[in-house]
Amino acid sequence: MIGKRTLNIGILTIGDELTSGRVRDANAPWIAAQFYRLGWNISAILTVGDAAESIIRAIDSFSKQCHAVIVTGGLGPTPDDITTETIAKACNRPLIKNDLVLSSLKERTKTCGYRWTEGHQRQALFPEGTDVIPNPVGSAWGFSLNIRGCLFIVLPGVPEEAARMVTDHVIPLLKRIDPVPPPTVVSRTMKCFGIPESEIEEKIRDLIPENDEVLIGFYPRFPEVHLVLTARHAQERKAAENLRRVETTVSEILKPYLFGRDEETLEGVVGGLLTRQGLTLAVAESCTGGLIADRLTDVSGSSLYLERGVVTYSNASKIALLNVPEAILAEFGAVSEPTAKRMAEGIRKTAGVDLGLSTTGIAGPTGAVPGKPVGTVYIALAGSSGTVCRHCVFHRDRRKVKVAAAHTALMMLREYLTSLS
Amino acid sequence: MIGKRTLNIGILTIGDELTSGRVRDANAPWIAAQFYRLGWNISAILTVGDAAESIIRAIDSFSKQCHAVIVTGGLGPTPDDITTETIAKACNRPLIKNDLVLSSLKERTKTCGYRWTEGHQRQALFPEGTDVIPNPVGSAWGFSLNIRGCLFIVLPGVPEEAARMVTDHVIPLLKRIDPVPPPTVVSRTMKCFGIPESEIEEKIRDLIPENDEVLIGFYPRFPEVHLVLTARHAQERKAAENLRRVETTVSEILKPYLFGRDEETLEGVVGGLLTRQGLTLAVAESCTGGLIADRLTDVSGSSLYLERGVVTYSNASKIALLNVPEAILAEFGAVSEPTAKRMAEGIRKTAGVDLGLSTTGIAGPTGAVPGKPVGTVYIALAGSSGTVCRHCVFHRDRRKVKVAAAHTALMMLREYLTSLS
Numbered sequence: 042m043i044g045k046r047t048l049n050i051g052i053l054t055i056g057d058e059l060t061s062g063r064v065r066d067a068n069a070p071w072i073a074a075q076f077y078r079l080g081w082n083i084s085a086i087l088t089v090g091d092a093a094e095s096i097i098r099a100i101d102s103f104s105k106q107c108h109a110v111i112v113t114g115g116l117g118p119t120p121d122d123i124t125t126e127t128i129a130k131a132c133n134r135p136l137i138k139n140d141l142v143l144s145s146l147k148e149r150t151k152t153c154g155y156r157w158t159e160g161h162q163r164q165a166l167f168p169e170g171t172d173v174i175p176n177p178v179g180s181a182w183g184f185s186l187n188i189r190g191c192l193f194i195v196l197p198g199v200p201e202e203a204a205r206m207v208t209d210h211v212i213p214l215l216k217r218i219d220p221v222p223p224p225t226v227v228s229r230t231m232k233c234f235g236i237p238e239s240e241i242e243e244k245i246r247d248l249i250p251e252n253d254e255v256l257i258g259f260y261p262r263f264p265e266v267h268l269v270l271t272a273r274h275a276q277e278r279k280a281a282e283n284l285r286r287v288e289t290t291v292s293e294i295l296k297p298y299l300f301g302r303d304e305e306t307l308e309g310v311v312g313g314l315l316t317r318q319g320l321t322l323a324v325a326e327s328c329t330g331g332l333i334a335d336r337l338t339d340v341s342g343s344s345l346y347l348e349r350g351v352v353t354y355s356n357a358s359k360i361a362l363l364n365v366p367e368a369i370l371a372e373f374g375a376v377s378e379p380t381a382k383r384m385a386e387g388i389r390k391t392a393g394v395d396l397g398l399s400t401t402g403i404a405g406p407t408g409a410v411p412g413k414p415v416g417t418v419y420i421a422l423a424g425s426s427g428t429v430c431r432h433c434v435f436h437r438d439r440r441k442v443k444v445a446a447a448h449t450a451l452m453m454l455r456e457y458l459t460s461l462s
Numbered sequence: 463m464i465g466k467r468t469l470n471i472g473i474l475t476i477g478d479e480l481t482s483g484r485v486r487d488a489n490a491p492w493i494a495a496q497f498y499r500l501g502w503n504i505s506a507i508l509t510v511g512d513a514a515e516s517i518i519r520a521i522d523s524f525s526k527q528c529h530a531v532i533v534t535g536g537l538g539p540t541p542d543d544i545t546t547e548t549i550a551k552a553c554n555r556p557l558i559k560n561d562l563v564l565s566s567l568k569e570r571t572k573t574c575g576y577r578w579t580e581g582h583q584r585q586a587l588f589p590e591g592t593d594v595i596p597n598p599v600g601s602a603w604g605f606s607l608n609i610r611g612c613l614f615i616v617l618p619g620v621p622e623e624a625a626r627m628v629t630d631h632v633i634p635l636l637k638r639i640d641p642v643p644p645p646t647v648v649s650r651t652m653k654c655f656g657i658p659e660s661e662i663e664e665k666i667r668d669l670i671p672e673n674d675e676v677l678i679g680f681y682p683r684f685p686e687v688h689l690v691l692t693a694r695h696a697q698e699r700k701a702a703e704n705l706r707r708v709e710t711t712v713s714e715i716l717k718p719y720l721f722g723r724d725e726e727t728l729e730g731v732v733g734g735l736l737t738r739q740g741l742t743l744a745v746a747e748s749c750t751g752g753l754i755a756d757r758l759t760d761v762s763g764s765s766l767y768l769e770r771g772v773v774t775y776s777n778a779s780k781i782a783l784l785n786v787p788e789a790i791l792a793e794f795g796a797v798s799e800p801t802a803k804r805m806a807e808g809i810r811k812t813a814g815v816d817l818g819l820s821t822t823g824i825a826g827p828t829g830a831v832p833g834k835p836v837g838t839v840y841i842a843l844a845g846s847s848g849t850v851c852r853h854c855v856f857h858r859d860r861r862k863v864k865v866a867a868a869h870t871a872l873m874m875l876r877e878y879l880t881s882l883s
Contacts (some may be wrong), residue, residue, distance in 0.1 A: 060504040062495025063679055065486070069509075074483025083481040084516060088507040089489075095506060102523060110702075217532070237574075239539040240583045259540045260479060261620065269484070330759025331752030334773040338751025339861055341827055343775070349783065350773030352745075352755040358770035358813065362783070392779065406762055436573050440760055 046079040050229040051107040053089070053099050055114035055124055056198060065085045067200040068113045072207055079212070080224045080273060091115060104116050104191040109215060111207070114198030116181035117440040118160025124195060125184075129168035132188045134436055136166040142173055142182050145161040149180055150318040174210045178202045185214065185458040192218060204446040223356055231268040231291060232305065234452055238266050244294050248287060254280075255287040264445045265307075268295075307451045308336040308343075314458035315346040322454075323392035325363055325384040327375065328402035332447040348392045353384070363387030363399075374410075376401050381419035382428045389423045396457075397423040400450055405440045422453050429453070469502040472528040474510070476535035476545055477619055481511040488621040489534045493628055499649055499692050500633065501599030502640075513537060517548045525612040530636060532628070535619030536771040537602035539581025545616060546605075547806050550589035553609045557587040563594055563603050570601055595631045599623045606635065613639060646698040648705050652689040652712060653726065654719040655873055659687050665715050669708065670752045675701075676708040685866045686728075689716075721876055728755040728872045735879035736767040743815035743875075745771040746784055746805040748796065749823035753868040769813045774805065784820075795831075797822050802840035803849045817872055817878075818844040821871055823854075825863045839867040843874050850874070 052072055058064040069086045076083060084107055089095035094116075103110045115124030129136050143165035152159050161298050167173060167184050174183035174196070181197035183206055194211055233241060240263050245268075249257060258269040270287055274280035290298060301310045315322060324333050324347075334350030337343050351362045356375060359365040365383040373379045389397025402418030409415045416435040421428055431439045431453060435445040473493055479485040479523050490507045505528055510516035519557030524531045536545030550557050564586035571578050588594060588605050595604035595617070602618035604627055607747040610728060615632055617624045624806035649785060654662060659682050679690040691708055713720060722731045736743060745768075755771030758764050772783050777796060780786040786804040794800045802822050810818025830836045837856040842849055852874060 059491075060494055060507060061498040062491045062493070062504075063498075063681075066489045070480075070483045070486045072483070073481055077482040077484075083483075083511070085520070086481060086509040089505070098527075099506075108518075189844065237576045239579045240577055242540040242581055243577075243579050246541075256478075258478060258542060259538065260485070261538075269479075326752075326755075329756075331747075331755030331771050331773065332765075334747075334752030335750075335756045335864075338773070338775065338825075339864070341825075341860055345753075347773075347777050349779035350752050350771075350775070351783075352759070352768075352771030352773075354759065354765050355769050361812075362770065362772075376590070391782075404759075404762075434575075439762055443756075443760070 047219050047224075048108045048215060049084050049106065050076055050081050050215075051084055051103040051110040052086045053096075053110055053112045054086070054102060054198070055089055055091060055096060055112065057090045057121070057241065059088045059114075059129075068196075068198065068203045071200070071204060072111055072113075075207060075212065078226060079216075080226050081215070081219075085241060089121055091121050093123060093127045093130065096124065097131045100131045100188065100193070104189045104193075107191055109192040109194060109218070111211065112193060112195040113203050116164065116183070116195065116197045118158065118164055125163075125167065128186075128188075128195065129192065132168060132186070134168040134170060137169050139167050139173055142167075145175075145182075174206055174207060176202055177209070178205050183210075194389065224273040224275050225280045226271065226273045227277075227280045228269060228271040229284055229288055230289070230303050231270065231295070231299055232301045232307075233266045233268065233295055234264060234300055234307065234448055236266065236295070236298045241266060241268065241295065241298075245291055248290055254283045257287070257291075263441065264448045272355075285433070300452065306339075307448065307455065309340050311455050311458065312337065312340040312343055312346065313449050314462070315457065316342070318379055318458060318461060321346050321348050321386045321392075321394040322396045322398065322459070323348045323394045324450075325388035325397065325399040326350065326352050327354060327359070327384070327400055328404045329400045329443050329447045329450070330354070332402075332443050333400065334397065336447060336451065337441075348394045349388075351388060359384060359387075363391065374413075374418065376403055376413055376417060378419050378421075378430045378432065381421035381430050382423070385421035385423035385428055385430075391403060396454070397421075398450055398454055399423075400446050401409050402442070402446060404439045404446075406439060416442050418442065418449070420446065420453060421449045422457055424457065429457075468640050469529045469636060470505050470527070470815070471497055471502050471636075472505055472524040472531040473507045474517075474531055474533045475507070475522060475619070476512060476517060476533065478511045478542070480509045480535075489617075489619065489624045492621070493532055495535075496628060496633065497636075497688075500637075500647055501645060501694060502636070509839050512542050512544055514544060514548045514551065517545065521552045521609060521614070522550065525610045525614075530613040530615060530639070530871035532632065533616040534624050535584070537604070537616065537618045539579065539585055539601070543584075544587060546584075547616065549607075549609075549616065552762060553589060553607070555589040555591060558590050560588050560594055560603075561588050563588075566596075566603075567601060577613055584743060589840055595627055597623050597627060598630070598731045599626050599773075604631075645665065645694040645696050646701045647694045647837045648698075648701045649690060649692040650705055650709055650715070650718055651724050652691065652709070653722045653728075654687045654689065654716055655685060655721055656871055657687065657716070657719045657755060662687060662689065662716065662719075662818070666712055668710055675704045678708070685869045696758060721873060727760075728869060728876065730761050731874050732872050732879065733758065733761040733764055733767065735876065735883070737763070739879060739882060740764035741817060741879070742767050742769050742813075742815040743817045743819065744769045744809045744815045745871075746818065746820040747771065747773050748775060748821055750804070750821045750864050750868045750871070751775070751825075753864050754819065754821065754871055757868055757872065765826045770809075772809060780805060780808075783812065785812065795834075797824055797831075797834055797838060797840065799840050799842075799851045799853065802842035802851050803844070806844035806851075808848055816845065817875070818842075819871055819875055820844075823863070823867060825860045825867075827860060837863050839863065839870070841867065841871045843871075843878055845878065852877075
């Protein structure tokens with residue numbers, strides 16, 4: 042766990058569209074991310090349907106464990122919007138008409154050319170003793186009120202309205218009630234490939250107890266594993282220093298597997314290296330079926346270094362586009378080290394580029410032959426100083442064999458380019 | 463709302479990555495949607511961090527209000543994975559080694575070529591009295607156990623693992639404990655491309671009130687929109703009949719946009735049509751950068767019809783591999799209808815196939831020229847009776863321009879193949 046937090050905050054999102062899985066809640070993750078950066082602790086995120094009983098139970102439970110609760114949803118003008126009246130019931134207060142909100146709503150409906158309805162009238166009612174929160178983007182005003190020592194801040198469910206009100210009003214409000222100035226939080230994502238989560242953990246396990254100011258989280262994102270280091274400290278300089286210390290040690294231990302940090306992608310890192318070194322590339326793919334080219338071309342500016350790609354699914358295309366000798370295909374088969382090497386050399390030569398990268402393998406689920414199970418892949422890289430080839434077996438389904446093979450190919454390219462600089 | 467509900471179910475998702483807003487939970491909305499379709503009620507969805515105290519409080523509160531609770535997350539091999547031991551603590555039971563799980567884990571690490579670590583050892587420990595749930599996709603087994611009359615079903619947090627285990631094990635398990643035989647539920651996913659959700663809704667709005675036995679849900683899955691029809695009725699025959707009636711009407715209204723149903727993919731549908739008609743294909747991609755070939759080769763058996771693909775990012779490769787005349791490139795530019803057509807015709811001829819498919823465009827964010835904004839794409843299809851070309855502008859980011867262009871190309875191919883049969 043991550044040391045001392047200041048405010049303890051709950052998030053309650055309300056709506057049948059959320060509990061039925063029809064809509065994915067956008068508010069809670071966004072609000073949680075804002076608060077986390079400010080050093081506040083999110084103790085729980087709870088979603089309930091538009092049912093008074095569930096809402097009352099949630100208010101009761103949150104008021105016992107949090108300093109503040111952000112509630113979103115159910116402030117609209119239609120009869121299924123019951124949040125305001127349910128909160129009034131939960132804290133046993135009458136609903137009072139707010140004249141400021143009423144006149145603002147009347148003004149707004151006029152400007153927008155809507156008809157004034159009874160529903161709008163309801164949107165000007167709030168539990169007694171509330172502070173209202175203006176909504177600069179939509180019609181539903183928010184409000185805050187103290188229930189049994191816990192500050193409930195109630196916002197509309199429309200994500201852009203909630204986000205704007207959190208930024209403009211809720212964060213300043215919470216900063217005022219925060220008993221302790223929150224610590225600075227700095228974090229770093231370190232991205233690994235080619236090593237399972239369990240082995241990473243074993244390698245860096247000893248670092249964890251002696252660095253309790255820096256939390257290390259493990260997040261597998263197939264085919265990568267991400268490590269997230271989070272440091273928090275009252276002094277910004279100390280937080281950054283602690284983070285840097287752990288990051289340096291982890292970098293040394295995991296060096297062969299680390300390819301990037303934070304928002305970096307493997308294809309972006311490879312593209313950066315190619316650009317800086319002024320090298321050009323062409324790819325010849327069999328089992329990866331275009332995925333390597335697809336990944337490379339996701340990077341803006343990739344036309345500077347990617348001259349072409351070919352997907353040579355048939356033997357005929359391997360011969361025609363890559364000059365792979367028929368004898369090699371006949372003797373060793375399309376899925377073999379000699380074929381992979383000839384493919385890489387062939388694309389390098391025909392495209393007239395510095396580097397040729399190739400894959401050939403059995404993505405499955407069919408196609409296995411004795412000695413070459415499904416998942417067998419040969420990956421070759423041809424450059425000015427010769428050709429290297431790697432043999433892998435990925436025990437995965439078809440899509441994942443493709444993804445793991447494409448990643449391995451890009452990682453080989455990265456290693457080669459790194460060794461040059 | 464959809465009538466009488468049976469089981470009352472809670473969902474508990476665990477992870478600091480969720481309460482810090484770093485990752486958006488994919489499990490709860492997906493599980494909620496599955497259960498909703500089966501007529502079960504989701505009473506609450508709760509997310510807490512990796513903290514024993516929060517997990518124990520959640521278990522306590524859920525056990526009082528639910529028949530069953532699905533718990534996801536925290537079953538990995540690293541020390542921040544504390545779900546299993548915390549649940550054991552919450553119900554005061556010792557952790558017992560499960561030999562079946564242990565030997566399965568050992569087998570799996572061996573097959574994948576991983577080293578056996580202490581973390582794996584921990585993954586074979588479960589609270590006394592648990593039933594284990596196999597994980598066909600990853601290493602973390604799940605388990606179920608009864609705590610104070612409420613059935614807790616604990617699954618790993620990796621979405622594809624959780625989803626598979628819900629489908630294969632959790633739903634059958636819950637059906638067995640359901641006190642009321644649920645109505646028969648039949649559902650159909652109808653997949654559309656090329657029309658926004660709001661326009662679909664407008665087109666089929668009138669169907670909704672007169673077909674209240676069939677619920678229609680809208681799920682945008684970029685670049686597709688999925689319609690889910692759900693019919694429930696005490697009699698299976700009636701449910702199927704109602705579903706079929708609405709499906710037929712919707713099919714007629716949305717015909718030009720519908721490409722598949724349920725688990726079908728666009729590339730799978732196209733592959734099926736090519737196979738049945740005995741036609742071969744080659745693709746020449748510029749702005750889609752290999753994505754069309756990647757999509758096509760995700761289908762097992764695609765080597766039967768996909769002869770080759772080329773990613774001709776440079777003008778030189780368009781000339782060398784596709785025989786696009788230099789004069790065409792000079793006069794109209796690489797991003798133009800004449801170039802797209804020549805690319806499709808060129809790949810058709812050089813590969814010696816029945817159909818040639820090409821894309822050329824500006825994926826962005828840079829590269830726009832007067833009259834050709836970012837997102838401009840030309841897509842051409844060459845066949846025995848000539849070449850057709852479509853001009854599109856996708857107002858999206860780089861990746862989404864690629865995805866929308868690849869989808870449009872496959873959809874053109876599908877239309878062409880459908881018109882033949």
